[in-house]
Amino acid sequence: MDSIWTQTVTLPAFPALEGHVQADAAVIGGGITGLLTAHLLRREGVSVVLLEADRVGGGQTNRTTAKLTAQHGLKYHSLIQQVGIKTAGQYARANLEAVERLRRLVKEWNINCDFQDCTAYLYTQGPPAALVAEYNACRRLGMDVFLTKDTQLPFPAQALGLRNQALFHPLKLLAALLDGLTVFEHSRVLEVKGHTLRTEQGSVTAGTIIFACHYPFVNFPGWYFLRQHQERSYVLALEGAGAMGDCYLGLDGAGLSFRPLGDLLLLGGGGHRTGENRQGGKYAELVRAAEGFWPGCRVVSRWSAQDCMPMDGIPYIGSFSKNRPDWLVATGFQKWGMTSSVIAAEVLSNLVLGRKLSPDHAVFSPQRFHGKASVKQLAGDTIQAVRGLSRRVLAPGRIPAETLPAGHGGIVKLNGEKVGVYRTEDGTLLAVSVKCPHLGCQLEWNPDEKSWDCPCHGSRFDVYGHLLDGPAQKDGECQEEIAGCNTKKLQLPGSD
Ligand SMILES: Cc1cc2nc3c(=O)[nH]c(=O)nc-3n(C[C@H](O)[C@H](O)[C@H](O)COP(=O)(O)OP(=O)(O)OC[C@H]3O[C@@H](n4cnc5c(N)ncnc54)[C@H](O)[C@@H]3O)c2cc1C
Structure with a gap:
């Protein structure tokens, strides 16, 4: 959608x-x-x-979701720990100035983009220690933050607010x-x-x-x-959800994000490293959460996106x-x-x-x-890349293609080759190579988006192998020996 x-x-x-x-x-x-x-x-x-x-x-x-804010999750406490107060201060000032700069540009250039001031909140329903540490870090950096229990969320929570942030139509x-x-x-x-x-x-x-x-x-x-990997998350646009004037980002579990948009509310969450959503169910989790908060609300649109996560x-x-x-x-x-x-x-x-x-x-x-800040993620990303490469060569195909239900995809072994197979609602089997054309890692099935996603660097392909997201810059590879690769129909031995 x-x-x-x-x-x-x-x-x-x-x-x-x-x-x-x-x-x-x-x-x-x-x-x-x-x-x-x-x-x-x-x-x-x-x-x-x-x-x-x-x-x-x-x-x-x-x-x-176009929240224009210098509040970037639990950013500043961790930045001070990892790169020091001077660098953390530069990051904070540059982002605060970016909010003001876009506000000025929109005004000076008379741009009608539904620009609306708001307060940005981080919230938790759990122990507030991390929120308080973030508050203290932000205060040390001169940011205009406050702690409160008075929120517009559909449940009780403690929150850290940053005033004078904004929302707009991208x-x-x-x-x-x-x-x-x-x-x-x-x-x-x-x-x-x-x-x-x-x-x-x-x-x-x-x-x-x-x-x-x-x-x-x-x-x-x-x-x-x-030096970076990609993470994906999911968004619902809801009608009939509660009214809100400000935006919120959760620190607990699913990390739910709330963002008002006229009469609608955007509910986001379900974040994961791209290529690591084999079980799916991210949209269903969001729908369950929405129905719990606002019984009778209606999903008018849903989509997902991804972004690059740098080492430090x-x-x-x-x-x-x-x-x-x-x-x-x-x-x-x-x-x-x-x-x-x-x-x-x-x-x-x-x-x-x-x-x-x-x-x-x-x-x-x-x-x-920044060695201290980068080492952990660098190690994690390297392990992930090695795993993605070796999985393609060493791990067996996971399921027989014959058993794939309609609307599902999975990695199968066919004529000695590993193939990514998706069965359409009318029963047609679509096959693609699971070798990512970027650097050769094994693509994984994402049931929520019906796409083949690379866990190493985040490239994505549709069920025909067409490129959806980079860094890859071409469609999925088609190997001669993979029957039906990138074609509409895969003939299984013994099928019509
Ligand atoms: C679910 C989600 C919610 C988000 N919400 C927020 C938010 O509330 N606030 C916030 O600050 N950020 C948010 N972000 C992040 C933000 O959306 C992105 O960081 C931002 O949109 C990236 O913009 P961009 O111009 O760099 O990339 P893009 O918008 O992706 O533009 C890059 C363009 O380059 C093109 N391209 C790629 N390769 C080539 C090539 N070889 N030749 C020519 N063109 C090429 C692509 O087609 C694309 O159009 C969110 C991210 C996610 C995942």
């Missing part, structure tokens, strides 16, 4: 790139990061072209940012070499190349595939790599891309313009290394 945003706004269409184009800057990716950056550059008189693989606003920005913002931009849609960048990038039918040469494509798809240099909990914004000073990148937004993209647009446009960066922005440099 489409997100609620797509149901209310249709963005204009743009042509595909054909032939050769020259510009000062080329932006890869038409999400909030790419569009904000391109827009700022254009306003400064820089000639900029933006290339989008599919449709602008069709990536994760289309599936966000696609309405993008629609305004598109004005006057040179955009090419259906123009996936297949290769970047020096100052030139290539799509299927064209190429661009630019002084600076900006990777605003959510997950940088160039593996070397940069090594971003070793800080996005990578700046120079792509020491060896490529003219390539810039913004990634690793850890489900807080509304403020991170505003920071990215400012940092990246200043780098293109040769302007001095704010000292607070040093915290986002992709060239930093």
Whole structure:
């Protein structure tokens, strides 16, 4: 199902790139990061072209809940512990300033994107120790926070509030940012070499190349595939749920998120590492929770999205790599891309313009290394990558294809090969290779989205093997010896 945003706004269409184009800057990716950056550059008189693989606003920005806040979960206590108070302070100031900056831009540019002020809350129904520690950390950093038991939640809870945050309609913002931009849609960048990038039918040469494509798809240099993984979560748009003016994020169990949207309420949760949802049931859990809170409420839309989780909990914004000073990148937004993209647009446009960066922005440099903060996740990600690779080679197929019920998928062994098989409602078996074309890990079935997801780096494919999410940049591999791979129908031995 489409997100609620797509149901209310249709963005204009743009042509595909054909032939050769020259510009000062080329932006890869038409999400909030790419569009904000391109827009700022254009306003400064820089000639900029933006290339989008599919449709602008069709990536994760289309599936966000668009809370614009510097409150990023239990962030600040952990940041102070892991990277010290100075760096934590830079992170806090940069994100607080990002909220103000977007507020100012929306006002100055007269953008109608349903921008609405709110207080952002973290809440718990359990012991409040973590909340109190976060409160103390935020106070040390000068943030305007308070503790309260007075919330709009449908259950008693203790909460930590941060005032002067906001909500907005992400696609309405993008629609305004598109004005006057040179955009090419259906123009996936297949290769970047020096100052030139290539799509299927064209190429661009630019002084600076900006990777605003959510997950940088160039593996070397940069090594971003070793420095982040992806996590996915699920959202329901509900009619008939309780009225709320503010937004909430839970610290307990499912980590439920509440976000008002006119007469509707967005309920989010069910987060997991991409590729690790073989059992499914994430939407069902959210529906059960909603019915418990507001009996009789109705789901009007549901969707899921994913984001990149950096090793040390800080996005990578700046120079792509020491060896490529003219390539810039913004990634690793850890489900807080509304403020991170505003920071990215400012940092990246200043780098293109040769302007001095704010000292607070040093915290986002992709060239930093915070050993203490990174070690745990680096070890976890490495184990996951090894597991994903070895599983494909060593682990047996899990089920006989004949036993797959309609509407279900699973990994089967067929003619000595492991194949991902999905049985459609009319009984057709669709087969794909389970080898991720990015770096070869074994794809896993996600029953909630009926997709094949990579647990190593988070690439995703539909039941036909078509690419849904990067870092992979092409459809699932089709091996000659896999009968029916990427075709509509798989013939089982003995079947018609
Ligand atoms: C469930 C969920 C809820 C969230 N809610 C919030 C929230 O409330 N507040 C918040 O701050 N953040 C939130 N986030 C995070 C936020 O949505 C993202 O961080 C943000 O939208 C990322 O924007 P982006 O522009 O970087 O990426 P995208 O919007 O994904 O844009 C990248 C674009 O690049 C294109 N692309 C990829 N490869 C290529 C290529 N080779 N050539 C050309 N184009 C390419 C893609 O097609 C895509 O359109 C949430 C995340 C999730 C998962």
